[in-house]
Amino acid sequence: MRQNKVFPPLPSRPQPNVPPPRQVSRRDRLSNLANRFRSVLLVVISVPVTLALVYAYDLSKPPAQHLTQRDIDAAVERTLETIPPKPSVASQAYEVIRPSVVAVQALIKQADGTTDGSLGTGVIVDQDGVIVTSLHIIADAEEIRVIFADGSESEAAVLGTEPENDLAVLHAPVIPDDL
Secondary structure, eight states, X not given: OOOOOOOOOOOOOOOOOOOOOXXXXXXXXXXXXXXXXXXXXXXXXXXHXXXXXXXXXXXXXXOOOOOOHHHHHHHHHHHHHHSOOOOOHHHHHHHHHGGGEEEEEEEXXXXXXXXXEEEEEEEEOSTTOEEEEEHHHHTTOSEEEEEOXXXXXXXXXXXXXXXXXXXXXXEOSSOOTTO
């Protein structure tokens, strides 16, 4: 069996001249702690600041307004006053029909040999130049002329009459291209 020998202690090295440890102040400790946990501290500080700002903003807003039906009706009425009114149904129908309205002129020879004129309106009912007008406008006429919405004119001939309803049907052989 072997014996454990005890070795002699190593010679110690000479210690350099080290100053005694300095006492750390509270301020330095807090500074070191703040440097270590900087991001955590930013979050911890920013959350209450953000909440305080939101609360201050909420306090600065005016209180919610409680609307009544009267308030809503007044707002709708003010809005309707600012919107220009829609054209009436009659004026809309007129705008659609206007291009098909014609002026009807009739020349009537009197018994004494003089000519007299009659003026009225008619409506074009198809693209062939068929026009409906009042019979009293063209009754006893020798010559009938129609003036279209674009200003062009054409002679017209009577196709038929219905005296009990004061209607006459005319035909214009020359019609505008955009009829």
